[in-house]
Amino acid sequence: MGTATMADIDLKKIDLKKKLKKKGHSQEIWRRFKKNRTAMVGMFIFVFILLVMIFADAIVSYDTAVTQKISNRFIPPGSAGHLFGTDNFGRDILARIVHGSRNSLLMGIGAVVIGIVIGGLLGSIAGFYGGGIDSFIVRTMDTVMCIPLMLLVLSIVAALGASLVNVLIAMMIANVPHYIRIVRAAVLSVAGQDYIEAARACGTPNFLIILKHVIPNAIGPIIVQATMAVGTMIIHAAGISFLGMGIQPPTPEWGAMLNEAKNYMVDYPYTVIFPGLSIGLTALSLNLMGDGLRDALDPKLRD
């Protein structure tokens, strides 16, 4: 069956070449992503936040974010010159949010991205090869996971010295075990599939099998987990700052702003609302994008 006439096939060949050229893999994914309206909304919000971060100095000067002026305490939002109001030290909240974005995003996204890269690599190796390597990686990481997150981070920061980079390293170490667990589980479910063996049978080397067959099929849950973790990471970073390690006052940072404002929360709720909204909006936008990306990557959900 199915043998078309020669003329038929020639026509199709020309047609197919055009078709194939038009559709690169990334364009195809982008085309599907664009169709997802919520994902696009998420992306626009996130791009906006990124722009604010990049052009922070052009929007408002750094001085207004750190200079204390007791006479300006608790100016309500909407006032002239202070759109979001001022905090207990008389600093402009808008300016602090704009300039705090850099540290917060670096903390949140940085810790997650590095965690995924390292956790993803180790998790894939553990899940794909199994056996001794698997037990070694998993047992080691289980040990790390037993230590409470805060304690672990604090000890690492205490050992390395308090600085933004060190907090980042500490949070990454604390995070990696979770990602190893998630990635390993996802990889295990894929590694048993026949198409892995089929790829091996046609001579695909192991690292390409992981890259082309395992990771694309295991990535869904990882993306979702990662985008949800960004918000949590920002809050954690704030906790560390609060305990006197990590980012030091008066450097603006969203989590730290929440912490400072919590004493005045009842009387001046706007002091927590705006930094809280910033964290929430960032996490939400990433989450929407993550869901959209996961769907766009899956050809089964096409169109």
Place this chain on the structure above:
Amino acid sequence: MLKKTLDKNTVPVLDVRNLEAVYQMDEGVVRAVNDVSFTIAEGETMGLVGETGAGKTTTAFSILRLLPERTGRIPRGEIFYKGENLLKKTPDEMRIIRGSCISMIFQDPMTALNPILTVGDQILESLEIHNIENKTKKELESRVDELMTLVGISPARKNEYPHQFSGGMKQRIVIAIALACEPLLLIADEPTTALDVTIQAQVLVLMEELKGRLGTSMIMISHDLGVVAKTCDSVAIMYAGEIVEYGTAKDIFEGKVHHPYTLGLFQAIPRLDEDTLRLRPINGLMPDPSDLPSGCKFHPRCVDCMDECRDGKPYPYNQNGHRILCNLLQREKRV
């Protein structure tokens, strides 16, 4: 073996009339079952034959009213069980009918049993649910032993878990559960497809034996014409949601006239008892159930397709209950 001549005086165990079942999907309406009619007399076994997507399982689920609630619908038709229309029953009434009057055996014994309950408990559970006579626990326990002996497993093994049994043994347990309340109708959905041939033979012989002893009627859903030939009294061949041919086993396996699809199926099976160098497959593929062809559903694959087959429902041919949904035979008869 029971004769398939239906006694008009007694009410058939199952009488399905003009059944239609559809699935409401995002992509559109999937017409899984179209205008299906058949009857099953007491003690009769009907084979429901067809390929993937022919609507065999949907037909079975419609009878038990087990179609997925959100998507499945039965827009037309009647299903009479001993003269009572099942489609008019409330969900509670249906729950009682399922298991005690009509029960089902699923294809895969590996997933049909709960791995964390002993097999004895699982048989007991189905007895307890339908315990209308308020039997004591002890009476029910002895009934479990009885059932296990019936399907050829020592009652001493009732405290073992499903993983301790092999595939064929598990299917025997599934059969014991299905027969627990002595249903009048048993629907077996490919009961031996997941089993090896030698085990399949054992299970088929067992089912045959039990059927004879308990007088249960049965719908045997299968894609294997061999299995149907050995177990069924009547046969319905389904294609794209329709019964294209229906008759006694003799009509189907030894009759002279057939639907082209039936002929195609027979020719496509590799035979042990015949020497052929090349198989003769049916051209083309099963149609997409959400986009069925017009006219006769089989016409795009049919070697004898005529103009009149492309539009309009084919004229049914009927000779002493041997029904064939094809224009070809009708024309021969007219000429």
Place this chain on the structure above:
Amino acid sequence: MSMLRTVNLKKYFKIGKNRFLHAVDGVNVEIDAGSTLGVVGESGCGKSTMGRLVMGLLPATSGEIFYDGVDILRCTKAELAERRRKMQIIFQDPYSSLNPRMSVFELISEPLVMNRACANKKEQLARVIELMEIVGLAGRFINSYPHEMDGGRRQRIGVARAIALRPEFIVCDEPVSALDVSIQAQILNLLMDMQDEMKLTYMFITHDLSVVKHISDEIMVMYLGQCVERARSKELFKNPLHPYTQALLSAIPQPVLGKLRHDKLLRGEVTDPIDPEPGCRFAKRCNVMKPECIEHDIALQDVGSGHFVACVLCGG
């Protein structure tokens, strides 16, 4: 000359402390170039393990596999890679053996790209289209994904992948078991046509004797890791000698009216060959068992004209 020959091939899986599952236990096969060997048996008989051993997808515990006279278990990696191009496998399940994230084009291209079989993209595209034509896949499917296609078409992709590198030898591991009868016949005919045109050698693994009858020149019946009977296809069906082969043949229901025969039924079920005791492994289920069956291992004996049986009742 034989294209593939195994000598005393064994594969034991460790399943606990000093407990071994004898999946393949001393099997000798020989397949002539251009012919088909059917490997038949029930689940757990080691037929799939056999295919994977021959393909080098699993390391053998002991024994030798000669491909074109060269022992592939003892050659260098580079040599092995070269041999591997000539040997391919078609998998049973066309649903799980294709990566759902890859399009038909990518799937058929994979073996070509991995083995640098094409000089450039243009050549690759031409070859993919050519392969699709050979296996009877319409060109419009080139950008489709596996989930958009039915079982028969998917299995055609599997076949296209297997023949992409112009192999000489293909292991067909139950290639039609997951397909409907009418589609099954299409794929079987395709495999037979390809064999004629490309002079392919097949090792056809299946549980279904009626399928293998049509495609095989020689048939090997396996039971619990061992070969119990081997003969030319016609001879085996005309004159099955081993009680297991006989039982297997009589258990297959033919589409002819009648009842299954009780007297030919086998007792019991297949057990796992975990550290098996000496003697015939089929003895426990055998209807004609004799005391000597469980005394010592029973070797495969030639009973004439290339018909081999491992049973005390035959030969000797």
